[in-house]
Amino acid sequence: MKIKSxxxxxxxxxxxxxxxxxxxxxAIKHSSTTDPRLVNIxxxxxFQELRLTSPSSGQFAVLFARAQNSxxxxxxxxxxxxxxxxxPDDLYVKIWLAxxxxxxxxxxxxxxxxxxxxxxTLDQQHAAIDATARASNLLQQSKQLxxxxxxxxxxxxxxxxxxxxxxxxxxxAIPGLQTEGFLRLxxxxxxxxxxxxxxxxxxxAYLLPDPHGALPNRIRLAESALKEAAKLDKTFAAPHVLxxxxxxxxxxxxxxxxxxxxxxxxxxxxAK
Numbered sequence: 560m561k562i563k564s565x566x567x568x569x570x571x572x573x574x575x576x577x578x579x580x581x582x583x584x585x586a587i588k589h590s591s592t593t594d595p596r597l598v599n600i601x602x603x604x605x606f607q608e609l610r611l612t613s614p615s616s617g618q619f620a621v622l623f624a625r626a627q628n629s630x631x632x633x634x635x636x637x638x639x640x641x642x643x644x645x646x647p648d649d650l651y652v653k654i655w656l657a658x659x660x661x662x663x664x665x666x667x668x669x670x671x672x673x674x675x676x677x678x679x680t681l682d683q684q685h686a687a688i689d690a691t692a693r694a695s696n697l698l699q700q701s702k703q704l705x706x707x708x709x710x711x712x713x714x715x716x717x718x719x720x721x722x723x724x725x726x727x728x729x730x731x732a733i734p735g736l737q738t739e740g741f742l743r744l745x746x747x748x749x750x751x752x753x754x755x756x757x758x759x760x761x762x763x764a765y766l767l768p769d770p771h772g773a774l775p776n777r778i779r780l781a782e783s784a785l786k787e788a789a790k791l792d793k794t795f796a797a798p799h800v801l802x803x804x805x806x807x808x809x810x811x812x813x814x815x816x817x818x819x820x821x822x823x824x825x826x827x828x829x830a831k
Contacts, residue, residue: 594796594826595621595625595794596624596625596795599629599827600625600629600631605622608622609622609635617756619651619655623659632662632666633663636656642656643656650715651717654708656700658701661728663697664697667694670690671687706722708721716747716751716757717751720761721760722740722743723739723742723744723745724740724744726740727740727764728764731768734771744757744764745761747761748761748784755792758785758798761784762780762782762788762801763797765778765780765781766781781801782805785798786798786802796821796825796826799822803818
C-alpha cells in the first residue's frame with residue numbers, strides 16, 4: 560500500500576482546523592463515556608460557558624471543539640475578537656482567536672467550493688471570490704497572531720502546536736515552511752508530553768497531503784502520535800477515527816475494527 564493512497568483515505572476526515580473532530584453530533588445528554596467535544600452546544604450555552612472558562616484552561620479547548628462541531632465558529636470568532644480588545648496582552652486569547660480565524664476562513668472556502676464536476680453559476684463565482692478574499696485576511700490575521708504568541712512565549716506548547724499546524728496545513732506545498740511546522744508540532748509535545756490534544760495535532764498533521772514526499776514514514780509517525788493521544792485522553796474520539804482510517808488504508812481490518820468500536824463507544828447517540 561503506497562503512502563499516498565493511505566493519505567487519500569484520511570484526508571477528508573481530518574477537518575478544517577487544528578481541533579478537528581469526528582463530526583456533528585446529535586443533541587444528547589453528556590455521559591462519562593461520551594467524548595465531551597462531541598456534545599452539541601447552543602449559542603446561548605456557549606456564551607454562558609465562555610464567561611466561566613479561562614482561555615488558558617484545558618476546558619477551553621473542549622469548549623472550542625464543541626463550538627466548532629455545533630457550527631458556532633463565526634460567533635466564537637467575533638467573541639474572541641472583542642475579548643482581544645479588552646485583554647490585548649492575554650496570550651491565550653491571541654492563540655484561540657488565531658485558531659478561530661483559521662477555522663472560519665476554511666469553513667468559508669469549503670462552503671463556496673463547487674461540487675466536483677459542477678459548473679458554478681455567476682453568483683457562485685462571486686461568492687467564491689468574496690470567500691477567498693475574506694479567507695486571505697483571516698488567515699493572515701491567524702498567522703500574525705500565532706507568530707506573535709510564539710515570539711512572546713516560545714515555551715508555550717499550545718502556541719507552538721497551533722503555529723505548527725497552521726504552517727503544515729497552509730503551506731504544505733512549500734517544503735521549508737512545512738518542515739518548520741513539523742518542528743514546532745514536535746516541539747509542542749516535548750514541552751507538554753502529557754497533553755493529548757498536542758499529540759493529536761501532531762498525528763493529524765502527518766496525515767495532511769505531502770506533495771514532495773518529504774516524510775516517507777509519516778503514516779507510522781501519525782499512528783504513533785494518535786495512539787499516544789488516545790492513551791492520554793480516553794474520552795477523545797477523534798484519534799480513533801483517524802487510526803481506523805489508517806488501518807483501513809493499510810489493509811489491517813482487525814485493528815480498524817478495534818478503532819471503530821472505540822469510536823462508537825465515545826460517540827453521542829451511538830448504541831452502547
